[in-house]
Amino acid sequence: MCIIFSSQLPSNGLVIIAREQSEGQGRGTNQWTSPLGCALFTICFDVHLSSLLGQRLSLLQLLASVAVLQAIERTPEYKALNVRIKWPNDIFIGNDFTKLGGILATSSICGNFASINLGIGVNVSNTQPSTCINDSIDQQKPTLNLPHFTTEEFIGRTVGYLQEWVSQLSQSNIRQAAIAIHNFYQFYESHWMHQNQEVFVDKWQEKVTIIGIDEYGFLRVRKSSNGETLTLHTDVHSFDVRQNIIREKAI
Numbered sequence: 001m002c003i004i005f006s007s008q009l010p011s012n013g014l015v016i017i018a019r020e021q022s023e024g025q026g027r028g029t030n031q032w033t034s035p036l037g038c039a040l041f042t043i044c045f046d047v048h049l050s051s052l053l054g055q056r057l058s059l060l061q062l063l064a065s066v067a068v069l070q071a072i073e074r075t076p077e078y079k080a081l082n083v084r085i086k087w088p089n090d091i092f093i094g095n096d097f098t099k100l101g102g103i104l105a106t107s108s109i110c111g112n113f114a115s116i117n118l119g120i121g122v123n124v125s126n127t128q129p130s131t132c133i134n135d136s137i138d139q140q141k142p143t144l145n146l147p148h149f150t151t152e153e154f155i156g157r158t159v160g161y162l163q164e165w166v167s168q169l170s171q172s173n174i175r176q177a178a179i180a181i182h183n184f185y186q187f188y189e190s191h192w193m194h195q196n197q198e199v200f201v202d203k204w205q206e207k208v209t210i211i212g213i214d215e216y217g218f219l220r221v222r223k224s225s226n227g228e229t230l231t232l233h234t235d236v237h238s239f240d241v242r243q244n245i246i247r248e249k250a251i
Helices: 057-072 076-081 133-138 151-170 174-190
Strands: 002-005 013-018 021-025 031-034 038-048 083-086 090-093 098-110 113-123 198-201 206-213 219-223 229-232 237-240 245-248
Touching: 013 151, 038 151, 057 083, 057 090, 057 098, 057 113, 057 151, 057 174, 076 133, 113 151, 151 174, 174 206
Parallel strands: 198 245
Antiparallel strands: 002 013, 013 038, 021 031, 038 113, 083 090, 090 098, 098 113, 198 206, 206 219, 219 229, 237 245
């Protein structure tokens, strides 16, 4: 089943929605379990390479993460669910930080455009295998009586917010696009798990302090040994939050 993703981009986008998946894919060789009740959809669209977003395609996973957070926080009361972003592309929920979902972005270049596929999987109403948004809502009762999400509503809200970000960062007005990307950075870093977190980097065999993301969405860290500030790229590093280690992926 698919629906049209109407946008202000050069070509209309497409949203492909699955009720279940038999071979859900994550980063690298990771698998994603995809039962009924999980929002499973891929958003396909084009971005002009001359645009601000077209020059920062590595931001796409981060943009989708922000859209997911905005979709869940439909009113201020939903902030009690404590939904957070794990750099670069995972969504966690609750005080024990259980994984709720993830995003996988792929792109190809054709002429002056990048063709983007953003795959998103988020647990909405499936209690197993880990947790879901609606279970977390129930845990807030009777303090808060928040309505459940339907999968359809969640997907619609996420696509809508993502469309707004992509449109703003793809516009020809550079000043307005720069304001939009500033707002994006603020939202992203205010909802992630890592600000000033101390973490061990395997390839350096030392601890660093996370200080933010750069203009391309890469992780900025400061070495404990000498205070040097360095950048870790999304395509060659993975972040194990349980072990509190950043590892270099095998190429």
